[in-house]
Amino acid sequence: MATVIDLKELQRLPDRELLQHVLGEDVWEHITSLAHAFGLQLGDEASSTTGRGSYRLMCARELLSRALVEDLQGKPILGNPTTVQEFLRLKIGGLAYECFWVLFIDSQNRLIRAEEMFRGTLTQTSVYPREIIKRALQLNAAAVILSHNHPSGVSEPSRADENLTNILKAGLSLVDIRVLDHIIVGDAQTSSMAAMGLM
Secondary structure, X not given: OOOOOOHHHHHHOOHHHHHHHHXXXXXXXXXXXXXHHOOOOOOOOOOOOOOOHHXXXXXXXXXXXXXHHHHHEOOEHHXXXXXXXXXXXXXXXXXXXXXXXXXXXXXXOEEEEEEEEXXXXXXXXXXXXXXXXXXXXXXXXXXEEEEEEOOOOXXXXXXXXXHHHHHHHHHHHOOOOEEEEEEEEOOOOEEEOOOOOOO
């Protein structure tokens, strides 16, 4: 029976635990022994009771996405479109359900935070403009990049995606927040609605 991986729980794990799951228990025990020999503290040891294969891969994926976010922090996000798309592909590509992410950006086009705002089913996600506007104001964002995945694996934007983008652009513009892009994530590729001239 396959182990069900809870992505929300995975995102809450500290880097140390994720690395432990990626390396495996035995490797981590050797690292811990060496660290103690040199007087280093790695934090409380935690044991893993979850399955290996796909969980290990998901931990590695989470670590990589965190590294990409660190790479984006403090730099103009518009200068890193490939990194943004790769981050989103790592986060939501290949999922069996739709989810909607928002990257909140400051007035210097630097990433403030990337958050999953809504989670749906195989074919749709309910998106509430009010919640996005509220969160953008809380974070003092000047702009946003929207993104969601297509579990079908096809990254082409649908007519519904275009309509939703226009609704969000109109709502956010009322509070002087720009929508820079809406990135659709498939299994192996992403589509930028801005690059396609659909914004």
